[in-house]
Amino acid sequence: MSTDALAEVARSVAFEAAPTWEILWRLHHPFDRLPGRGPVESVLSRAVHAGDVVAVVGGSGSGKSSVMSAACSPLEVGIAPVRLPLRAEPLDTLRSVSAFARHVLASLAALGRDHARLDDPQREEAYRAAVDRRVPPGRRRGSGAPRAPWLLTGGDLAAQLASAAVAVAGARRSGVADVQQLGQTLSLVEAHGLIPVLVLEDTDAWAASPSDASRRPIAVHFFREVPRLAADLPGSTVMAVHDTYRELPEWAAAQELIDRQVLVPRLGSAGELTSILAHRVGVAAGGTHLADVLDGGAVERLFELYSSTRSLRAVLVVADEAVDEAHAAGRDSVDAALVDRVVGSRYPS
Amino acid sequence: MDLSPRPLLDTDPDAELFAGRDEALSRVLTAAGAALNVLVVGERGAGKTSLLRQAARRLRGQGVDVAFVDGRGATGLVSLLDLVTAALARDPFVAVPEASPQVIPELAALTLLARMVGPDRQPVVLLDELPDGPTGHALFGRFRDELWQLPVSWVVAVGADDRAAVTTPPADAFFARVVDLAPLTADECRAILAARVGTAAPPDAIAAVAAACDGTPRHLLFLAREAAADGWRTDRAVATAADREDRLERLSAPARRLVAELEASGPLYASDPLVQARLGWSRVRIVQVLGELVEAGLVGSVRAVGDRGRSRTLYSLHPPRGDEVTAGGGR
Numbered sequence: 001m002s003t004d005a006l007a008e009v010a011r012s013v014a015f016e017a018a019p020t021w022e023i024l025w026r027l028h029h030p031f032d033r034l035p036g037r038g039p040v041e042s043v044l045s046r047a048v049h050a051g052d053v054v055a056v057v058g059g060s061g062s063g064k065s066s067v068m069s070a071a072c073s074p075l076e077v078g079i080a081p082v083r084l085p086l087r088a089e090p091l092d093t094l095r096s097v098s099a100f101a102r103h104v105l106a107s108l109a110a111l112g113r114d115h116a117r118l119d120d121p122q123r124e125e126a127y128r129a130a131v132d133r134r135v136p137p138g139r140r141r142g143s144g145a146p147r148a149p150w151l152l153t154g155g156d157l158a159a160q161l162a163s164a165a166v167a168v169a170g171a172r173r174s175g176v177a178d179v180q181q182l183g184q185t186l187s188l189v190e191a192h193g194l195i196p197v198l199v200l201e202d203t204d205a206w207a208a209s210p211s212d213a214s215r216r217p218i219a220v221h222f223f224r225e226v227p228r229l230a231a232d233l234p235g236s237t238v239m240a241v242h243d244t245y246r247e248l249p250e251w252a253a254a255q256e257l258i259d260r261q262v263l264v265p266r267l268g269s270a271g272e273l274t275s276i277l278a279h280r281v282g283v284a285a286g287g288t289h290l291a292d293v294l295d296g297g298a299v300e301r302l303f304e305l306y307s308s309t310r311s312l313r314a315v316l317v318v319a320d321e322a323v324d325e326a327h328a329a330g331r332d333s334v335d336a337a338l339v340d341r342v343v344g345s346r347y348p349s
Numbered sequence: 350m351d352l353s354p355r356p357l358l359d360t361d362p363d364a365e366l367f368a369g370r371d372e373a374l375s376r377v378l379t380a381a382g383a384a385l386n387v388l389v390v391g392e393r394g395a396g397k398t399s400l401l402r403q404a405a406r407r408l409r410g411q412g413v414d415v416a417f418v419d420g421r422g423a424t425g426l427v428s429l430l431d432l433v434t435a436a437l438a439r440d441p442f443v444a445v446p447e448a449s450p451q452v453i454p455e456l457a458a459l460t461l462l463a464r465m466v467g468p469d470r471q472p473v474v475l476l477d478e479l480p481d482g483p484t485g486h487a488l489f490g491r492f493r494d495e496l497w498q499l500p501v502s503w504v505v506a507v508g509a510d511d512r513a514a515v516t517t518p519p520a521d522a523f524f525a526r527v528v529d530l531a532p533l534t535a536d537e538c539r540a541i542l543a544a545r546v547g548t549a550a551p552p553d554a555i556a557a558v559a560a561a562c563d564g565t566p567r568h569l570l571f572l573a574r575e576a577a578a579d580g581w582r583t584d585r586a587v588a589t590a591a592d593r594e595d596r597l598e599r600l601s602a603p604a605r606r607l608v609a610e611l612e613a614s615g616p617l618y619a620s621d622p623l624v625q626a627r628l629g630w631s632r633v634r635i636v637q638v639l640g641e642l643v644e645a646g647l648v649g650s651v652r653a654v655g656d657r658g659r660s661r662t663l664y665s666l667h668p669p670r671g672d673e674v675t676a677g678g679g680r
Contacts, residue, residue, distance in 0.1 A: 018493070018522040060518035087491050087519075090453045139384070139525075202494070204519055313522055321526060328379065346516070346527050 001333040005285075005292035010327040012137045014284035015277070015320040017313045021065075021083055021201075022147070025073035026135050028066045029279035031265055034272050040262060044071040047260045048079060048197055048238060053230045055241040056201075058264030061313030064240040065201045067264055072199055072238070074131045074149040079236075080194040082108060082148065086222075087202040094221040097229045098175030101182040104198065105164060108185055112161025115151040127152040135284045150194055157192050161185065179229065186234040196235030200226070203240045223250035227257040266310060270303035276312070277302075277319065293323060297336030305343055318342045350546045352574045354567055354612040354666075356398035359406035359417070367403050368544040369537035369566065370396055373528050377404045380526040381413075381473050381504055388515060389506040391530030393605070394567025397506035398613070400530070401475045404504060414472040421606070422629050423480040426487050430458035433474055434465045455487075459495050466499055476505045482514025490520030497523075532564025541566060542573060554581040561587045567612065568594070596645045604641045608666070611648070616665035639664055 009015075019027055031040040047054045048071055058064045072081035084107055086093070093103045118126065130149045151158045164185045189196040203222065223245065230237035241261075245251055255261075267273050277299070278290035294302075306315050322334045322342045331338075357363040367374075373389070380387045381404065391397045401417065408415045416436035423429035466472060479485040485507065489496065496503075505524070507515055516524070533541070538559035542550070550573075558576055561583065562569040568590060575586035597608065610628060611617065617624045619635040628635065642648035642664075653663040 018519070061521075085494070088453070088456055088495060202519075311518070313518065317522060317525075324383075345529055348529070 001292050001295070003327075003330065003332045005288050006323065006327050006332055006334075008285045008288050009281055009293045010323050012135065012284040012286075013139050013320065014280045014288075015316045015323060016139060017316040017320060021069060022130065023135060024066055024069040025075075026133055027280055027283055028063075028070040029276045030070060031063075031067070034267075034275055037265060037272075040265060041067055041070050043260070044068070044238070044262045045076065047262070048072065048076075048236045049195060050259075051195055051234070051236045052259035053227060053257060054236065054238045055258050055261045056238060056264065057241045057243065057246070057261055059243045059310050060204050061309070061311030062264045062266075063312050064204075064264050066312075067262070068199060068201050068238055068240065072197055075133075078193070078195060079197050080148070080150040080189050081197040081199050082111065083199040083201065085202055086200055091218055091221065094218060094225060096175065097225050098178040100225055100229055101175075101178040105178070105182050105185060108161050109164050111148055111151065112158045112164065115148065115158035116162045118152075123152045123154070133283075134286075137284075155192065157189065160188055164188075179232070183233055190234050196233075198230065198233075198235070198237040200237070200239040203245075204242050219245050220248060220250050223248060223254040227254040231257040267303075267306060267312075270299050273303045273306060273315065274299055277315075280316075292333070293326075294319070294334050295336070298322070298334045298339045301336045301339040301343070305339075305347075309347075314347075318346060321346075350549045350577070352545055352570050352577060354570050354574075355615065356396075356613055357402055359402040359409070363399075364403065364406055366544050367399060368540040369533055370400050370403075370530065373400055373530055374403055374407070376526065376528050377401075377504055378407055380528075381408060381502055382411075384471070384502045385525035386503045386523055387505070387526045387528060388512075388524040389504065389528045389530065390509060390512045391506070392509050392565060393609070394565035395530040396566040397508075397530060398477050399566070401477050401504060401506050405475050408473055414470050415475065416472055417475045418477065419627070420476050420478045420480060422627055423484070424629055425480065426484050426492075427454045427458045429480060429484060429488065430455070430462055433476070434458070434462045436474070437462070437465045437470075437472060455492060456495070459492060459499075462501075463499055466501055468500075471500045471502070473502045473504060476503060479505070479507055479511055479515070482507075482511040485511055485515040486517055486520050489515055489523040490517065493519055493523050533562065533566065533569065535559050538562050538569050541569060545570070546573065546577075550577070550581050554583055557583040558586070561590070563594070593647070596647055600645060600647075601638075601641060603638050604645075607635070607638045607642060608647065611664070611666045616663050618661050618663055620661060 016027075031037055032042050044054060044056065044067060056064045056068055072079065072083075082104075084104060089103065093099050115123075126147045127149055130147050130152065151161075164181070186196040203219070219242075226237075226239065230239075241251075267276075274290060277294070281288050281290045281293065290299075302315050302319060305318060306312065309315075318339060319334075322338050325342065326332075326334045326338055351366060357367055377387055377389065377400065389397055389400060405415050405417050416433065418432050418436045420429055420432065423432055479488075485505075489503075489505075503523075505515070514520075516527070535556075539555055542555050542558065546555070554576060558569065558572045561572055571593065572583070572586050572590050575589050576583045579585055597605065600608065606628070610624070614624070614627075619632050619639060625632060625635065630638070639648060643650070648664050648666060650662050650664045652660050654660055
């Protein structure tokens with residue numbers, strides 16, 4: 001253990017709890033690679049390449065977004081992932097298939113416009129940045145314009161997607177026309193040899209609102225409309241499904257339209273947690289070992305926190321704060337007592 | 350000697366009175382200096398507002414771009430964002446372009462906020478209280494990623510009742526640090542009283558008041574005021590404070606809010622537009638809630654001559670002692 005190692009982990013923010021989508025895949029330790037575990041990411045990846053409608057199921061902070069980011073990373077060949085933020089969308093977007101289709105079309109068109117504007121040097125630089133496995137140091141707050149590596153490899157696909165926006169905005173259309181237009185736009189992507197993948201990963205917000213009962217119906221609408229639309233579209237759709245949504249009657253009907261469910265597994269030991277945290281440290285703080293910064297007792301306490309919250313995000317939030325505190329105090333490592341103190345301040349009993 | 354219950358402001362004189370929360374202030378300043386979002390949690394009267402005000406003063410002294418926002422006046426998420434946007438305005442008369450009507454109101458308000466901040470600022474927003482827990486969860490949870498896009502750091506103070514809402518996923522990851530305002534220790538109580546009364550009180554009275562305190566500055570100062578008015582005899586002060594706490598506990602939420610307003614701003618007129626704006630209530634509503642406080646024996650009134658020479662009813666927290674009553678509802 002050393003103050004230098006701790007300083008490096010603190011500087012790199014290796015335990016950032018909610019990194020941007022563009023960084024998340026770089027920090028992800030596949031569940032597939034945990035000894036004794038069944039396939040998770042590989043199942044999702046195969047389903048995506050098969051053009052399936054896939055539900056990634058797990059609790060808040062369990063790692064759904066992380067698993068999805070890995071299967072849809074820029075290094076995956078042959079797919080065209082499009083992340084569609086839904087958290088801030090109004091209920092109207094999900095109330096009908098055509099409204100959702102219009103939302104997807106608008107997102108594709110905006111993506112196309114942003115990429116069509118880039119000149120060749122900008123495109124090359126953006127591509128290099130997007131596929132770089134290294135994790136830039138510091139807190140990754142805000143990622144600027146989203147970049148789709150599959151639109152940065154040249155050709156005119158970006159411009160073609162951008163022109164779809166003109167067609168949507170200018171026409172008075174029926175709902176059927178919206179869905180048809182979306183299907184045609186995704187077929188356009190397929191014609192370029194790519195499997196379009198719609199990624200819906202921020203659906204947890206509807207479930208996790210403690211006293212806001214008005215948000216719950218959004219999940220109901222989502223499962224009534226979106227799987228039905230997804231099943232009819234070219235390419236794959238990957239959606240995050242919070243545990244609690246499986247209690248909804250609408251989920252039972254939606255399951256018939258979902259080709260595959262990938263359950264995010266629960267970690268079974270401190271050793272598995274160690275593997276995940278060690279990967280984070282190794283990737284973000286180049287060459288640093290987890291044992292250099294967290295002693296065994298600290299990892300045990302973090303695993304206790306994980307066992308009670310079932311949230312990797314909670315573990316990362318606490319680990320991040322504990323590392324910062326230890327570093328600020330001039331220590332050379334994080335021990336169990338410090339983890340206990342941070343847990344106590346975050347999760348008072 | 351200054352035993353006023355009002356929150357301390359970010360002024361040099363009030364900075365002399367700030368004591369007992371040095372560690373919490375240090376943690377807030379360290380986190381804000383590192384552009385981390387901080388959640389400050391404390392019971393009513395724990396000193397959240399004073400802490401945020403002192404943090405604002407210190408950060409401004411370091412040249413940091415600071416905006417202080419009282420979130421209690423907001424009626425929901427959009428109005429809360431509007432308050433933040435207004436607080437960040439450097440020129441109150443500059444026109445901010447309207448956001449597109451095609452987006453939802455919350456995103457429109459966030460867009461306005463982003464435009465007010467602009468590309469060159471990295472302000473720290475000190476948000477004192479939220480209108481309610483669900484609004485906090487919506488802002489820091491549902492719109493977490495949008496907030497993260499802004500070059501703004503947040504220091505947010507909430508009551509203990511709202512803690513769960515703003516730390517429920519996905520809002521839990523928004524705050525990199527959580528600072529709990531724990532009950533004051535006896536030493537911290539003595540430090541606060543020493544700053545407030547100097548040598549005006551006998552040491553045994555200071556010790557007795559500190560020992561009887563429930564751990565909040567508000568209670569401590571109330572005890573001290575009662576004791577001071579009684580020649581620093583503390584036994585009656587303790588009994589009075591216990592009775593008052595019991596009555597406060599039985600109040601409705603709006604009544605407790607009005608008590609907080611009276612503690613912060615002093616005696617008020619129900620017709621004062623500034624008071625109405627801060628509370629977001631009409632005169633009729635204020636009078637209605639004042640009725641509950643009068644019935645609980647917590648508020649008294651006198652007929653006073655207001656600013657325009659008209660006779661109006663002035664309400665204060667307890668029957669005025671001597672010449673304590675002053676007009677005006679401003680901070």
